[in-house]
Amino acid sequence: xxxxxxxxxxxxxxxxxxxxxxxxxxxxxxxxxxxxxxxxxxxxxxxxxxxxxxxxxxxxxxxxxxxxxxxxxxxxxxxxxxxxxxxxxxxxxxxxxxxxxxxxxxxxxxxxxxxxxxxxxxxxxxxxxxxxxxxxxxxxxxxxxxxxxxxxxxxxxxxxxxxxxxxxxxxxxxxxxxxxxxxxxxxxxxxx
Amino acid sequence: xxxxxxxxxxxxxxxxxxxxxxxxxxxxxxxxxxxxxxxxxxxxxxxxxxxxxxxxxxxxxxxxxxxxxxxxxxxxxxxxxxxxxxxxxxxxxxxxxxxxxxxxxxxxxxxxxxxxxxxxxxxxxxxxxxxxxxxxxxxxxxxxxxxxxxxxxxxxxxxxxxxxxxxxxxxxxxxxxxxxxxxxxxxxxxxxxxxxxxxxxxxxxxxxxxxxxxxxxxxxxxxxxxxxxxxxxxxxxxxxxxxxxxxxxxxxxxxxxxxxxxxxxxxxxxxxxxxxxxxxxxxxxxxxxxxxxxxxxxxxxxxxxxxxxxxxxxxxxxxxxxxxxxxxxxxxxxxxxxxxxxxxxxxxxxxxxxxxxxxxxxxxxxxxxxxxxxxxxxxxxxxxxxxxxxxxxxxxxxxxxxxxxxxxxxxxxxxxxxxxxxxxxxxxxxxxxxxxxxxxxxxxxxxxxxxxxxxxxxxxxxxxxxxxxxxxxxxxxxxxxxxxxxxxxxxxxxxxxxxxxxxxxxxxxxxxxxxxxxxxxxxxxxxxxxxxxxxxxxxxxxxxxxxxxxxxxxxxxxxxxxxxxxxxxxxxxxxxxxxxxxxxxxxxxxxxxxxxxxxxxxxxxxxxxxxxxxxxxxxxxxxxxxxxxxxxxxxxxxxxxxxxxxxxxxxxxxxxxxxxxxxxxxxxxxxxxxxxxxxxxxxxxxxxxxxxxxxxxxxxxxxxxxxxxxxxxxxxxxxxxxxxxxxxxxxxxxx
Numbered sequence: 001x002x003x004x005x006x007x008x009x010x011x012x013x014x015x016x017x018x019x020x021x022x023x024x025x026x027x028x029x030x031x032x033x034x035x036x037x038x039x040x041x042x043x044x045x046x047x048x049x050x051x052x053x054x055x056x057x058x059x060x061x062x063x064x065x066x067x068x069x070x071x072x073x074x075x076x077x078x079x080x081x082x083x084x085x086x087x088x089x090x091x092x093x094x095x096x097x098x099x100x101x102x103x104x105x106x107x108x109x110x111x112x113x114x115x116x117x118x119x120x121x122x123x124x125x126x127x128x129x130x131x132x133x134x135x136x137x138x139x140x141x142x143x144x145x146x147x148x149x150x151x152x153x154x155x156x157x158x159x160x161x162x163x164x165x166x167x168x169x170x171x172x173x174x175x176x177x178x179x180x181x182x183x184x185x186x187x188x189x190x191x192x
Numbered sequence: 193x194x195x196x197x198x199x200x201x202x203x204x205x206x207x208x209x210x211x212x213x214x215x216x217x218x219x220x221x222x223x224x225x226x227x228x229x230x231x232x233x234x235x236x237x238x239x240x241x242x243x244x245x246x247x248x249x250x251x252x253x254x255x256x257x258x259x260x261x262x263x264x265x266x267x268x269x270x271x272x273x274x275x276x277x278x279x280x281x282x283x284x285x286x287x288x289x290x291x292x293x294x295x296x297x298x299x300x301x302x303x304x305x306x307x308x309x310x311x312x313x314x315x316x317x318x319x320x321x322x323x324x325x326x327x328x329x330x331x332x333x334x335x336x337x338x339x340x341x342x343x344x345x346x347x348x349x350x351x352x353x354x355x356x357x358x359x360x361x362x363x364x365x366x367x368x369x370x371x372x373x374x375x376x377x378x379x380x381x382x383x384x385x386x387x388x389x390x391x392x393x394x395x396x397x398x399x400x401x402x403x404x405x406x407x408x409x410x411x412x413x414x415x416x417x418x419x420x421x422x423x424x425x426x427x428x429x430x431x432x433x434x435x436x437x438x439x440x441x442x443x444x445x446x447x448x449x450x451x452x453x454x455x456x457x458x459x460x461x462x463x464x465x466x467x468x469x470x471x472x473x474x475x476x477x478x479x480x481x482x483x484x485x486x487x488x489x490x491x492x493x494x495x496x497x498x499x500x501x502x503x504x505x506x507x508x509x510x511x512x513x514x515x516x517x518x519x520x521x522x523x524x525x526x527x528x529x530x531x532x533x534x535x536x537x538x539x540x541x542x543x544x545x546x547x548x549x550x551x552x553x554x555x556x557x558x559x560x561x562x563x564x565x566x567x568x569x570x571x572x573x574x575x576x577x578x579x580x581x582x583x584x585x586x587x588x589x590x591x592x593x594x595x596x597x598x599x600x601x602x603x604x605x606x607x608x609x610x611x612x613x614x615x616x617x618x619x620x621x622x623x624x625x626x627x628x629x630x631x632x633x634x635x636x637x638x639x640x641x642x643x644x645x646x647x648x649x650x651x652x653x654x655x656x657x658x659x660x661x662x663x664x665x666x667x668x669x670x671x672x673x674x675x676x677x678x679x680x681x682x683x684x685x686x687x688x689x690x691x692x693x694x695x696x697x698x699x700x701x702x703x704x705x706x707x708x709x710x711x712x713x714x715x716x717x718x719x720x721x722x723x724x725x726x727x728x729x730x731x732x733x734x735x736x737x738x739x740x741x742x743x744x745x746x747x748x749x750x751x752x753x754x755x756x757x758x759x760x761x762x763x764x765x766x767x768x769x770x771x772x773x774x775x776x777x778x779x780x781x782x783x784x785x786x787x788x789x790x791x792x793x794x795x796x797x798x799x800x801x802x803x804x805x806x807x808x809x810x811x812x813x814x815x816x817x818x819x820x821x822x823x824x825x826x827x828x829x830x831x832x833x834x835x836x837x838x839x840x841x842x843x844x845x846x847x848x849x850x851x852x853x854x855x856x857x858x859x860x861x862x863x864x865x866x867x868x869x870x871x872x873x874x875x876x877x878x879x880x881x882x883x884x885x886x887x888x889x890x891x892x893x894x895x896x897x898x899x900x901x902x903x904x905x906x907x908x909x910x911x912x913x914x915x916x917x918x919x920x921x922x923x924x925x926x927x
Contacts, residue, residue: 031311032520041309061288061319061328088305088317091222095322099221100305102315122304129311 033129035147035175039182042128043118045076047137048083050106055090055097063098064124065090067106069114076183085116086124102130111137113147113175137172145172216366216375216441217400218318225324227364232271232401237362239275240296241282244333244340244351250643250670251342252351256295257645258638258679259355262374262387263363265681266394268452271363271401290319290328293362295355299335306334313338314354316361331358343675344687352683353384365396370428370439371468371524372582372599385525385602387683390582392439392599395452407453407494410501413446413462415484416508421446424480425509426465427489428584428598429458434553436582436599441465444479453494460490460502461584462509463596468520484509486586486596513593515542517549517568517585518600525602528556531576532606535561535569538585538597543568546590551601553583578603580682608632608678608686611660617693618666621721621744628662628676630686637662640677642669642694669694696722696744698764698772704824707862710778712753714863717822718764718774723747726767731776732760746822754778779861782808786856786867793872798846802871804856805839812859815842817873819855821866827855847873 039045048069055065069083090105091097104127106112115133116125127133136148147170218227229235237260243252260273276282287294287303298306306312312334319328333340333354341348360375368375373390398406413425423444431437437458442448450460464482490505518524519539526536545563555575562569568587582599589595610630618624628639639646639654639662646654646664654664662678676691700720708714722744729736729749738750747764754760758777765771786806794800804815811834818827833841840856851872857864 031313033311037311041311043307043309061290063319091220095220095222096327097221097320099218099227099318099320100315102312105221117307117310120304120307121301124304126305126307126310126312128309130315132311 031129033132035178036182036185038115038128038133039076039179040185041117042076042115042133044085044116044125045074045114045179045183046071046080046083047073047075047111047113050108050110050112051082053090053106053108055092056086057092061098062088062122063090063092063096064088065105069106069112072111075179076186087126088124103127104131104134106134111139113137135175146170147172147175216368217396218361218364218366220320220322220324223322223324225322226400227318227320227324227326228400229271229364230325232269234272234274235363236276236293237273237359238277238281238284238292238294240285240287240294241279242297244297244335245299246335246340246345246348247342247351248672248674251674252297252340253643254640254645255342255351256355258387258640259352259359261647262356262389262683263359263397266389266397268394268404268406269397269401270403271397273359273363287330287332288328293329295331295333295359297333297335297340301336303332305332306336308337310334310337313349314358316358318361318364326364329362331355331362344685350384350387352387356387356389360393360396363397364400365393368392368396368439370436370582370599371518371522371597372436372602373439376524384683384685385527385604388681390599390602391437395438398452402452405497406451407455407497408499409450409453409458409460409490409492409494410499411448411460411490412504413442413448413489414504414508416487416510419504419508422462422481422484422509424465424482425462425484426598428461428463428596429453430461430552430584432457433555434551434583436552436584439598441480449499455494455496457493458491459488460492460505461596461598462487462489463598464512466516468518468522468524468597483512485511485513485515486594510594513542513589513591513595515547515587515589515593515595516540517543517587517595518597524597524600525582526572526600527604528572528574528601529604529606530574530578533571533573535571537567537569538600539567540587540595541566542589542593543587544590548588550586550588551583552586552596553578556583556601558585572601574603580605604682604684605634605680606632607684608634608637608680610676610678610686610688610691613676613688613691616691617695617697618669619697619699619722620668620671620694622666622668624666626664626666626692628664628678628688629660630662630678631660632680632686633659633662633678634680636681638679638681639664640675640679641666641692642672642674644669666694671695695768695770696724696766697770698722698724698727698766700764700772700774702823702825703762703774703776704822705783705857705862705864706775707758707777707779707864708751709782709863710754710756710780711782712751714751714783716749716751716762716776718747718749719745719822720747720772721745722766722770723764724766724768728765730761730763730765732758751776756780777862779863781810781861781863783863784808784810784813784856784858784865786854786865786870789854789867789870792870793874794844795876796847796849796873797876798844800844802842802844803839804842804854806856806865807838809834809837809840809856810858810860813840814855814857814859815840816855816857817845817847817871818852819866821853821868824855824857824864824866827852844871844873849873849875 048071052068057063064086066086071083089098089100089103113135115128138146138148239256287296314333316331320326339348340351342351356374367377370392373392374386413422425442427440427448429438429450438450440448440450463486465480466482487509489507490502492500492502494500517540522538543563549558549560551558557573560570580603583601585597585600587595612629614627633656637648637656644667648656654662656662671694673690673693676688679685702719704717723741725741729739736749741747756778759775761773762776763773788805790803815830815832816827820826828845830845831843851869854867854870
């Protein structure tokens with residue numbers, strides 16, 4: 001084995017963070033998107049901590065999860081200290097549920113970087129690129145931050161430049177730079 | 193696997209999953225129960241009638257029907273999708289209703305799942321209860337953001353390919369780690385090989401909804417270094433030929449079960465689920481460890497049933513290595529034909545010179561052209577006659593590290609080829625016998641024509657006569673110019689672009705009457721097929737007025753004036769220019785007309801004297817009760833006495849009870865008219881209000897009982913006596 005002690009610590013930390021819970025069923029057919037792509041497409045891009053998740057059934061058959069996040073940084077969209085939005089899917093207290101294929105669940109307590117679409121016709125948002133639009137912000141024992149694909153157990157999804165970082169993820173600062181390039185592209189397109 | 197990931201790659205998911213059997217199943221997010229249909233034997237599925245704006249009307253139907261069929265063709269499973277074709281169900285848009293499991297294109301984000309820019313091509317919401325029983329599932333295509341195709345349009349998503357994948361989710365299956373599996377999570381517009389199921393897909397269905405008897409190989413993935421369990425390993429069983437047969441994901445204790453195996457000898461491999469499919473492509477609840485390298489861990493010979501437990505097998509997995517073959521950006525699987533050869537490239541890590549690359553099936557030759565660290569280019573050649581299926585590619589580094597890309601090569605039959613179609617057009621109502629000529633036609637082929645699919649061997653399907661000929665008889669189909677598509681069971685297809693036209697090609701089965709007054713005004717009714725709105729009618733080239741198309745089989749018009757004579761050509765012409773013709777003659781004298789019948793009713797036994805008043809009657813007039821108003825056919829002729837041009841006296845025939853038409857036809861000219869619902873035949877028991885019955889009444893016979901037997905004879909004699917004093921009538925018996 002060629003693992004270094006620090007690496008082992010990092011791996012353990014990532015594993016424990018993953019244990020905070022990921023209960024998503026992912027299966028949709030989706031375009032592959034990179035961070036810049038996500039930033040260019042999203043209506044809202046922000047960092048925050050998931051404070052609460054509440055599953056609702058506003059109408060028969062419509063099961064939605066209302067998330068409340070403390071917003072730490074807004075990258076796209078107006079700042080909002082307490083961000084509340086709904087995603088389709090979830091499991092009701094009676095065990096009934098709706099799994100939207102490919103849609104990530106946001107574990108309470110997790111620090112996340114989200115790329116959300118505008119509200120759809122029913123008032124819910126969608127992570128752009130489904131699971132690709134939901135990344136965990138992981139702080140390693142050495143204090144370094146990494147952006148990790150939101151699903152626990154994620155590993156690299158390819159090494160193509162457009163692939164979303166997963167598994168060990170990518171350096172947070174590098175990720176923000178890529179996101180910034182996507183935001184800049186939005187400006188260029190908006191100015192056309 | 194890269195060294196970087198060696199240092200960081202131990203990721204542990206919430207460990208709620210127990211043993212994950214062959215393939216990967218969708219699970220309840222909270223308790224890990226596999227999602228499944230409670231009554232899999234007849235899972236109703238409805239294809240919404242409204243397709244996509246991107247594709248010809250109705251062409252989504254055969255594409256999705258073939259996707260459904262791909263799953264229904266799986267063996268060893270009780271799961272069957274039953275298409276609900278009722279127009280009412282197909283028209284429903286309330287896809288969330290529990291009683292409707294539908295495939296639908298969302299063209300305007302009415303679902304709320306497709307706000308602009310999400311990048312979501314299609315998805316499958318699945319509703320379930322706490323035990324994992326699916327109560328509803330639907331497939332939604334994002335028609336507002338993406339372009340779909342049923343015609344092989346470049347850069348558009350193939351409806352059949354996407355639908356086959358999503359229907360797998362509808363059945364409760366998660367993604368597969370096999371590049372060649374339908375449940376492989378990456379869709380590429382240029383790849384249509386996921387239209388047909390791979391062994392892993394079929395065994396996933398067997399696992400979820402088993403029937404029959406199959407074998408299972410069970411074991412545990414451990415590390416060679418310390419014997420520790422390896423969670424979430426991607427385990428594959430290869431048969432004695434080196435073909436990839438079944439897959440499994442080890443649970444968080446390293447246990448795996450390869451189910452649905454036929455009798456035979458298998459080699460079991462374990463590989464890290466890191467490329468091109470990773471744990472992130474799977475549903476929640478799976479523990480995945482990727483810090484090891486591909487290793488052959490066991491072999492077993494199994495019978496037709498039971499579980500063979502190989503324990504820890506013959507070898508633990510090797511240590512992690514900075515060596516990996518395949519990326520999700522590769523266009524997988526790599527297609528190869530029996531006896532064929534191709535140049536391919538695969539991306540990866542550590543693909544350095546000195547490495548080797550081989551296929552798991554020795555009948556396939558792999559010659560590397562270039563190693564370039566992140567990409568390897570090679571030529572693969574398949575021996576002639578190789579059966580369909582999947583083959584692993586195995587890369588070995590100079591230091592002996594190994595990376596296996598499971599099911600990377602898909603052996604697909606040579607594409608069929610269409611040379612010609614004869615005839616090249618047919619009627620909307622179907623019934624056209626079509627012969628398709630070409631090459632590489634094989635048993636089980638499907639022909640897609642307009643909004644219909646014809647499957648070899650099905651009743652009403654097509655027939656593969658030989659490898660160069662397919663025949664079929666068209667069904668009623670949507671109008672338009674359509675590609676003629678011959679598709680192999682594997683999904684490979686040949687296409688004769690714009691090869692067949694379904695159009696209104698009217699045919700006239702009957703015209704009634706076939707003759708009318710030259711002054712015009714005769715109501716002529718045509719029966720036939722493919723009558724369409726906008727059809728024009730000409731007699732001897734002269735446009736006729738008042739054309740009414742009641743249906744595709746019924747048309748009427750009122751004649752314009754013409755010159756007496758004929759027969760002239762009566763021609764109809766659709767807006768598309770298709771024509772059909774019959775004959776019509778003009779007569780110098782006006783058409784007969786019926787004003788009234790007196791009395792308007794009589795008994796079913798017939799014999800009723802009825803006076804028909806009207807106009808333009810002649811001595812050759814025929815009267816028929818019960819004739820069809822549109823064709824003049826049928827019915828029963830009556831004895832007719834011509835009294836004058838305005839009066840006929842007829843004797844009703846015996847007929848069953850009911851109201852009937854009465855036809856008057858002039859035999860010499862064929863001019864005719866029909867008085868619709870003009871006469872009612874009544875049963876004696878209900879007629880007249882007296883309750884008179886000719887049935888014998890039991891009981892004491894009275895003094896005049898015997899008299900009734902002679903009453904008809906007596907009446908006939910009286911009638912003859914009266915008639916003898918009147919002018920001799922012309923009597924015509926009409927049949």
